[in-house]
Amino acid sequence: MRIAPLLAFIGAATVSLSAFADSSIPPAVAAGSLASVQVRAAHTYLSKDDAEHMRGTFALTDGRTITVTNKQNRLFVDLDGKREELVPVGVTQFVTRDTGARIAFDQVPYAAEVVVNQAAR
Incomplete structure (x- = not known):
């Protein structure tokens, strides 16, 4: 059987x-x-072309400026005299690797506006 x-x-x-x-x-x-349960996927990859088109200097509403540069497909920001890598956590959202400042661009690539929210660590 x-x-x-x-x-x-x-x-x-x-x-x-x-x-x-x-x-x-x-x-x-x-x-x-x-x-x-809702799951939000993070945008974890930025193409080299997109990164190149994100370069520039942006004026913040508090009078400061930030400069965004790239190396291959990685973005870096000069913020308050410190250069940090930007880690993508969303389609237009990034976090600085060391200080945890959140940086939001209005669009990726070709951003025209940027918002910086610095977390106290």
């Missing part, structure tokens, strides 16, 4: 898969409410 080996295989597979189950997920979430 072939049903007995098939049932044994299904049982073993179920036990094996349950070993990989994450017990830290609350039962309500594990029961199927994952459809309500």
Whole structure:
């Protein structure tokens, strides 16, 4: 009879898969409410062409200026006398690698406006 080996295989597979189950997920979430979870994908890649078209000097509303430069597909900003790499965290949103300042451009590439929000670290 072939049903007995098939049932044994299904049982073993179920036990094996349950070993990989994450017990830290609350039962309500594990029961199927994952459809309500929103995931926002980060824009983590900037082409060399886009990076080249982001270069420039931008005037901030507080009177300061920032200068954006690039090296290949990486962007750098000169902000308050310090040069830092910009890490993309969204389509038009970046964070400085060292100080955590958030920099938002109105568009990528060919940005005309920029907003800087410096986080206190």
